[in-house]
Amino acid sequence: MQFLEMPDKDGFFGEYGGQIIPPELKAIMDEINDSYEQVRQTAVFQDELKNLYADYVGRPSPIYFAKRLSEQQGGARIFLKREDLNHTGAHKINHCLGEALLAKHMGKTKVLAETGAGQHGVALATACALVGIDCEIHMGEIDIAKEHPNVTKMKILGCKLVPVGRGTRTLKDAVDSAFEEYLKDPVNFFYAIGSVVGPHPFPKMVRDFQSIVGREAREQFLAREGKLPDYLAACVGGGSNAMGLFTAFLEDEAVRIIGVEPAGLGLNTPDHAATLTLGSKGAIHGFKCYNLQDGEGNPLPVYSIASGLDYPGVGPQHCYLKDIARVEYVAIDDQECLDAFMTLSRLEGIIPALESAHAVAYTMKLAKTLTPEQTILVNLSGRGDKDADFVAEKLGL
Numbered sequence: 001m002q003f004l005e006m007p008d009k010d011g012f013f014g015e016y017g018g019q020i021i022p023p024e025l026k027a028i029m030d031e032i033n034d035s036y037e038q039v040r041q042t043a044v045f046q047d048e049l050k051n052l053y054a055d056y057v058g059r060p061s062p063i064y065f066a067k068r069l070s071e072q073q074g075g076a077r078i079f080l081k082r083e084d085l086n087h088t089g090a091h092k093i094n095h096c097l098g099e100a101l102l103a104k105h106m107g108k109t110k111v112l113a114e115t116g117a118g119q120h121g122v123a124l125a126t127a128c129a130l131v132g133i134d135c136e137i138h139m140g141e142i143d144i145a146k147e148h149p150n151v152t153k154m155k156i157l158g159c160k161l162v163p164v165g166r167g168t169r170t171l172k173d174a175v176d177s178a179f180e181e182y183l184k185d186p187v188n189f190f191y192a193i194g195s196v197v198g199p200h201p202f203p204k205m206v207r208d209f210q211s212i213v214g215r216e217a218r219e220q221f222l223a224r225e226g227k228l229p230d231y232l233a234a235c236v237g238g239g240s241n242a243m244g245l246f247t248a249f250l251e252d253e254a255v256r257i258i259g260v261e262p263a264g265l266g267l268n269t270p271d272h273a274a275t276l277t278l279g280s281k282g283a284i285h286g287f288k289c290y291n292l293q294d295g296e297g298n299p300l301p302v303y304s305i306a307s308g309l310d311y312p313g314v315g316p317q318h319c320y321l322k323d324i325a326r327v328e329y330v331a332i333d334d335q336e337c338l339d340a341f342m343t344l345s346r347l348e349g350i351i352p353a354l355e356s357a358h359a360v361a362y363t364m365k366l367a368k369t370l371t372p373e374q375t376i377l378v379n380l381s382g383r384g385d386k387d388a389d390f391v392a393e394k395l396g397l
């Protein structure tokens with residue numbers, strides 16, 4: 001049961017995580033942790049979340065056997081956990097509903113966040129509209145230009161959108177900008193972190209809210225196949241969809257688990273975001289984890305074709321799972337991602353998010369090395385509507 005007790009009371013997964021923040025903020029994070037631990041035990045909170053997952057998000061999301069994709073690879077049978085079918089089109093709604101409900105419960109006046117691909121922004125703006133609480137989203141200008149449909153949706157949903165023009169003008173700087181706003185009134189504001197990152201208790205809370213994915217998948221897979229999958233695969237940016245799928249299987253030693261990072265233009269170039277593959281230990285955004293950083297410990301600019309994966313840190317539990325070798329981390333480059341995006345679209349009629357296409361790409365490679373008696377369960381973390389125009393232009397379709 002070692003994994004179920006993580007993190008420890010100070011928010012550590014082994015040496016990673018914790019709270020690298022000023023004392024005033026630590027008091028507030030501890031209060032969030034206490035409220036969370038108290039409210040999560042109550043039937044009212046659990047029922048509310050359970051009902052919203054069912055009637056609002058559309059859970060359980062199905063498991064789908066990708067027959068044509070499997071046949072084309074000529075090896076293992078590939079199954080998809082269809083988080084792309086959730087309301088708002090990705091896994092992020094799972095933790096946004098939890099965070100918005102908690103903020104409301106704590107009497108906060110405004111929910112704040114950053115967004116990369118815009119998926120967290122849309123999911124959070126959706127959850128805040130539903131719960132009835134003000135929402136403010138910070139987003140890099142490059143991402144705003146690239147993810148136009150999500151930007152429009154956020155405006156329609158009634159959140160305040162703040163464009164971030166400094167630094168890389170992507171996710172990392174959006175985090176800094178949103179955090180500065182949060183510091184103006186952390187007693188009344190709630191910073192809804194978009195992945196299993198940030199200071200304790202966020203890596204734990206976001207994981208817990210996402211763990212519904214793996215609990216469902218484990219039960220669905222057993223009911224269908226009479227055994228567990230041989231492999232799991234999920235893309236890793238901050239790492240929330242991956243922790244969501246992996247958590248229910250961590251104690252199943254026979255299940256091999258793979259996290260797929262973005263290799264961007266290549267691991268031998270500066271243009272990637274393969275934090276676990278090439279990073280070193282350090283601190284970022286209030287916690288300890290592997291980082292892509294320069295000699296002084298400043299985050300390096302990172303890049304991926306998938307905006308939702310270009311983050312120079314990564315969730316602390318992933319760092320721990322890498323060190324103890326419970327999860328293997330690999331990287332897939334932009335070209336392999338695009339190939340998988342098109343292959344899944346053409347063979348299965350499912351257009352994946354570019355983020356999710358990284359996991360599909362690795363699965364395609366892995367499947368070829370296995371037999372049809374073996375199975376791979378992939379988390380299809382989101383759908384690709386937001387990426388369709390970008391890919392069509394890139395490929396000249």
Ligand SMILES: *Cc1c(COP(=O)(O)O)cnc(C)c1O
Nearest residue numbers: 119237238239240241308355382
């Ligand atoms: C945001 C996003 C990701 C990356 O976030 P994680 O926290 O690593 O899961 C992956 N897939 C989709 C569809 C996303 O929107």
